[in-house]
Amino acid sequence: MSAPASAPAAAPDAGTTGRRVEEILDRLAGSGDEEATAAAAAAEELVRALMDFYGAGLARVMRLIGDGQQLALLGDELVASMLVLHDLHPENVTTRIGRALDTVRARHPVETEGFDPDTGVLRLRSTSPGGCGCPSTAQTAQQAIENALSCFAPEVTSVRLDTATAAPEPPLLQISRRPPTAATAS
Structure with missing residues (x-):
């Protein structure tokens, strides 16, 4: 048995x-x-x-x-992290950052603004349409991104995520008829 x-x-x-x-x-x-x-x-x-x-x-x-x-x-997180750990991963860090971000983009759409290999800082910009800019949403996205990067690109030591904020609405412009002038008042 x-x-x-x-x-x-x-x-x-x-x-x-x-x-x-x-x-x-x-x-x-x-x-x-x-x-x-x-x-x-x-x-x-x-x-x-x-x-x-x-x-x-x-x-x-x-x-x-x-x-x-x-x-x-x-594409396997466990295998990729082991290859990176042993300096055997055939892809460069930029490609691995892209691969990591691809795993989270469906829920947290972001674009890479730049990576500084000297400091390990990765700058990202949220491209979420109509994102609310809520701190909890940004924190969730940041955590998901950092988790993905820890497997594929441990060279990234810090993530700076800039959330897109909606431009302020322009003030309401009131359009009305012109008041009469001396030339038109007669």
């Missing part, structure tokens, strides 16, 4: 996993005694060894599958 099939676990996300690893390493190093410091150093060495091992394996996979099949992998 076989066990019932369970639903597949959700794929881990690179940002969450990275933060979790950092928290664990910080906890190990945080107690301050000599034994804990040695354990923290050993844990960091273990993480580096595993990163090197998995990075070498991913590099080999990318070489073996060839260019045509690589494209299918690049």
Whole structure:
């Protein structure tokens, strides 16, 4: 008798996993005694060894599958984040930013205004027609964009989202008949 099939676990996300690893390493190093410091150093060495091992394996996979099949992998957030983490992603940062934004544009339409690789700041402009400019809507969009970028383009360290604000309506212009003048009053 076989066990019932369970639903597949959700794929881990690179940002969450990275933060979790950092928290664990910080906890190990945080107690301050000599034994804990040695354990923290050993844990960091273990993480580096595993990163090197998995990075070498991913590099080999990318070489073996060839260019045509690589494209299918690049759209997967988990695979893309692993390739970026190991500096194996074949696309440049601008292309990866575009790919990340494509995953959220249906709900949060934005255009890229510019990316500064020195500071990691990505400037975006909301193109949402009739957007209300509500702070909660802008915050939701910002969070969705940052989550997508953490997988595809971790070089982006900060997102500046300028929301389009509607131009103020012009004042109502009252048009009426001209008052009579001396020349027309006779």
